[in-house]
Amino acid sequence: EAEVAQSPRYKITEKSQAVAFWCDPISGHATLYWYRQILGQGPELLVQFQDESVVDDSQLPKDRFSAERLKGVDSTLKIQPAELGDSAMYLCASSRGQGNTEAFFGQGTRLTVV
C-alpha cells in the first residue's frame, strides 16, 4: 500500500539552529501539504503545493520557514533559526489533486527545540 514517507521521525535541535524535514508523497499525487500540529490542537496548514507551485503559504512564518518542491515530487521544509515555540509535530500530506477529498498523511516529524 502506498504511503507518504517522512523523515526524520524525531528531531531534537537547539534553539537558533537550522532544521530540515523531508517528505515523499504518494506517487502521482499532485497536491502536497505541510501541516504543523501542536499537542491537543488540530493541524495548521503551513504551505500547500500543486505540483511545484505554491498555492497557499499564508500561514508560513516566512522570516524563518521555507519550503520547496522543486520537481513537483518530494518536498523539504526548513526552519532557520529554530525557536522554542517551533516544538510540534510536522505532518506532510498528499492528495491526487486539489479537488480530491481525501488527504493521506505521513507519520510526521516530532520536533523538539531545546
Add this chain to the structure above:
Amino acid sequence: GQSLEQPSEVTAVEGAIVQINCTYQTSGFYGLSWYQQHDGGAPTFLSYNALDGLEETGRFSSFLSRSDSYGYLLLQELQMKDSASYFCAVRGSNYQLIWGAGTKLIIKP
C-alpha cells in the same frame, strides 16, 4: 475569520452510539471531512460530505447540513479501538483544508 467548532471531549460506553458535532464558518465551502487520529499517530481519512444528507461507511456515518453550516460524525457499536481524536475539516476556497481543534473520544468498558 474562519472557524470550526467541535466539543473538546466526549465520553461513551463500549457498544454504545456517539455523535460528534461540528459547526463551521468559512469563506468558501466545497465539503466537510472527518479524520481520526490515535495518540502519536497520523490523521486518517474517515468520510467526506459535499452534499446535504447522511453518508454511511460501516459503523461510521457522517451528516451535513449546508444551510445550517453543521455536520456530525456518528459512531455506532463503539469499540475500545475507537478511542482517538476526531477532527472535522472544511475544504474551503483555494481547496485548503481548514481544521477544527479535535474531539477526544474516551470509551469506557
